[in-house]
Amino acid sequence: MNKPENVAEIVIVTAAYGYKAVKELGGQSALLATIAAAGADGVEIRRELFAEGELSKLASLAEEIRQHGLFAFYSVPESLFLAGGIVNPDLSDFLTEADALGARKLKIALGNFVPGADLTALKVLLKQHHVEMAVENDQTAQGGILSPMNAFFFAAEALHLPVAMTFDMANWLWVGQDALVAAKALSEHVHYIHVKAANERDGKLHAVALDDSDGSWQAVLAALPATAPRGIEFPLEGEDLTAVTRYYVDLLRKEAAQA
Incomplete structure (x- = not known):
């Protein structure tokens, strides 16, 4: 499916393939050909x-x-604010790494934000x-x-x-x-969406592919900005990873075109 003009870009989060698979395939760079062949626009490097x-x-x-025709987002498994509302002292390093990667966005969790803190x-x-x-x-x-x-x-x-905000749907x-409710309240701040669904199994929540969910993701996604890039973070599994990835890239692109 060709990408219509003025439709949200589709990003593949490398973690969607699973930590074990990423390692066995040779690391995140080894996934770039698959992601590009599936028709995605960008990759989220973890x-x-x-x-x-x-x-x-x-x-x-x-x-x-760049050679694969993709752009990059960069994700760090850290919080912006640590205990007591202190800005993460490693943030400067993370920003420098993101610049070196040529990333458009640096994704980081909020952490322990304290209202009224000096953010200068x-x-x-x-x-x-x-x-x-x-x-x-x-x-x-x-x-x-x-x-x-919100604060x-x-x-x-x-x-x-x-x-801006990365809105993780699940x-x-x-x-x-x-x-x-969160989508409607925070929509104006959202510049990136982690598309993800989850089901409960054995008393615990687990991320699942969209086709295996209850479909509630559609209403949430519809309440978010139509132009915000959609990052596929739910599990991408199967014998043919390119085909599986392309299926969901096309599904989200079709949804975005109809928004």
Whole structure:
């Protein structure tokens, strides 16, 4: 399926293939050909999936991504705010890595935001880098519920911080929140969407492919910005990974075209 004009871009999160599969296939760079062949527009590179020594080769990975006709987002498994509301001291390193990767966005969890905190130093730091920081709701009581997320973006807007939101559609379930309510409340801040669904199995929530879900993801996605890139983070599994990936790229592109 060809991409219609002015339709949201589709990003493949490398973790969607599973940590074991990524390792067995030869790392994240080995997935680029599959992602490109499936018709995706971009790739979300995960810091936690790098093998030893790969962090020093971000410029080379950036070139590989460009050669495959893709753009990059960069995800770090860390929080923006640590205990007590302190800005993560490693944030400067993460931003530098994102710049080296040529990433458009740096995805990071909110963490322990404290309303009223002075964010001036954070603003100065962000202005020193090209990448946009996209703060995500995670599966914790601190950074995964609506009220602190709302408070952070209210503060960020007042200070004109160059930040946006990564809206993870399924993470709300892990913290007992209504994803559709959150989508309607936070939509104006959302510049990136993690498309994901989850089912309960043996008393625990598990991420599942869209076709294996109850379909509630459609209403949530429809409440979010039609132009925000859609990142496929749900499991992509099967004998032919290119075909499986292409199926969901086409499904989301069709949905985006109808939004």
